Amino acid sequence: MISKSTPMTYALIVLCCLLFLLGPAGGLNPAYGSGDALLAAQRAYFRRWGVIPAELFDGPARAALTPATALFVHGSWVHLLGNMLFLYVFGAMTEERMGRVQFTLFYVGCGYLALLGYAAANAASEQSLVGASGAISAVLGAFLYLFPGARVTSLLPFLFFLPLRFPAWVVLPFWAALQWLAAGRAPQGPGVAYLAHLVGFGLGFVVAWMLFGRVNRGCPRVEAAPAPAPEGENLP
Template identity: 55%
Template sequence: MLIPVYDKNPGPRTPVVTYALMALCGVVFLISPFSGLNLVYGTGHDLLCAQAEYLARWGVIPTELWHGRIPLAEVPMPTGCPSLRSFAAPPFGSVLTALFVHGGWVHLLGNMLFLWVFGDNVENRMGRVRFLLFYLAAGYLATYGYALGHASSTQTLVGASGAISGVLGAYLCLYPKARVTSVFPFLFFLPLRFPAWMVLIFWFVLQWLAGAIQQTGPGVAYLAHITGFVFGFLCAWVCYRATPKLEPAARATRGDLQP
C-alpha cells in the first residue's frame, strides 16, 4: 500500500556495509534457481523441485530452532520431487544463510529497496562494524521470534526482511522527522513526501494487522517483521538516542569524515 523510494537525509560517508549486503543478496539470488538465469536447474517440474530443495537447504525451518533437526524425510517437498538429500547448515547457522536467500524477484527487490532507502543513515549513525553486528542481530532475533510463534512449523523461512525491519525501527528512533518520498500503488504510484515517523509507523501498523489475521502456513513472515522492528527501535533508543548528531564541520574536526 505504501512504497518508500527516497529519503532526503544525506549522510557524510558512503554506506559500504549497506551496499555490500545488497550486493551479496543480489549475487546469491542470481545464482539461485529463483532468478530464472541459472539454466543448470532445468525447467518445469525440475526447476520447481530445485527451488524447493534450495529453500530447504539454505533456509530456516522454524521448528528446528526449538526442537532440533528433523529427519530429512519430514521436510515438505512438492509432489513428485525427491526427498531432501542433505542440510547446508545446522539450525543456528541456517538463520545466517537464510538472510541472504530470496524466493523471487519481487521478494528481493522489495527488501533491497527498503535497505537502500533506510540503511545508509543508520549505518552512518552506528558505524560500519556496529551496523553489521546490529543487522545480523536483528535478523537472528526476528527469525527466532517468528519461530517462537510458529514452533511447530516446517514451512521454510527465507529473506532479509527481519533484519531490514530492524533497520526501519532504528531509523524511526534516530530520524523520525526525516522526509521520505513514498508512492501509493492504489493512487497510480503518485509520489508524496511524509515525515519518516508517519511512513514507518504506518508500515508497522500494517504488519501488525496483517500478522493478526494471517493463518498458519505459507506467506509473509509478519511476526519476524514486527520482532525485528521492535528490536531495532529499542536498540537505537538505548544505545544511540542520547548521542548528539554531529554537524559535518564537527565530524571533520574529529576525523570522522572520509577524505
C-alpha cells in the same frame, strides 16, 4: 555513486543479488535445469538455507545457523527487489550513523532474532522461511529513532498513488501498524511472515535507543524512494 562511509549497505545488497542470481530461485542458472527439476532444486535450496521452525528447536545443530543464512536467501524477484530497495533507501543513513562494524552486527543480529521470534511463535511449522525482511525491518526501526524528522516519499493507493512526502515518524509507524493488522489476519500456510517484520522493527528501535539515547538523533530532510513493504517469504 557508492558512498565510502556506507560500504556495508551496498555489500549486503550485492551479496543478496549475487546469491539470488547464482541460486535456483532466480531461474537463470542453467545448472539447476528447468521445469520440475528447477522446482525441486528451489525447494531443496530453501529447506537447506531457510529457517524451518520445527527443526530449529528440535533438529540438527546446523539448524541454529539458518536464521543467519536465511537473511541472504530470497524466494522471488519481487521479494528480492522490494527488500533491496528498502535496504538501499534506509540502510545507508543508518550505517553512516552507526558505523560499518556496528551496523553489520546490528543487521545480522536483529535479523537473526526476528526470524527466531517468528520461529518460536510457529514452533511446529515445517515451512521454510527466507528473506532479509527481519533485518531490514530492524533498519526501519532504527531509522525511525535516529531520524524521526527525515522526509520520506510515499505512494498512497487511496490517493491514486500520488508521491507525497511525510516525516519518518508518520510513515514508519503507519507501516508497522499495517504489519500488525496483516499479522492478525494472515492465513495459515505459505505467505508473508509479518511477525518477523514486527519483531525486527521493535528490536531495531530499542537497540538504536540503547546505543544512542538522546545523543546524535537527527532530523535531516532526505528523499526516500517509494517501495513495497519488505517481505519475509514463508515457503512450502
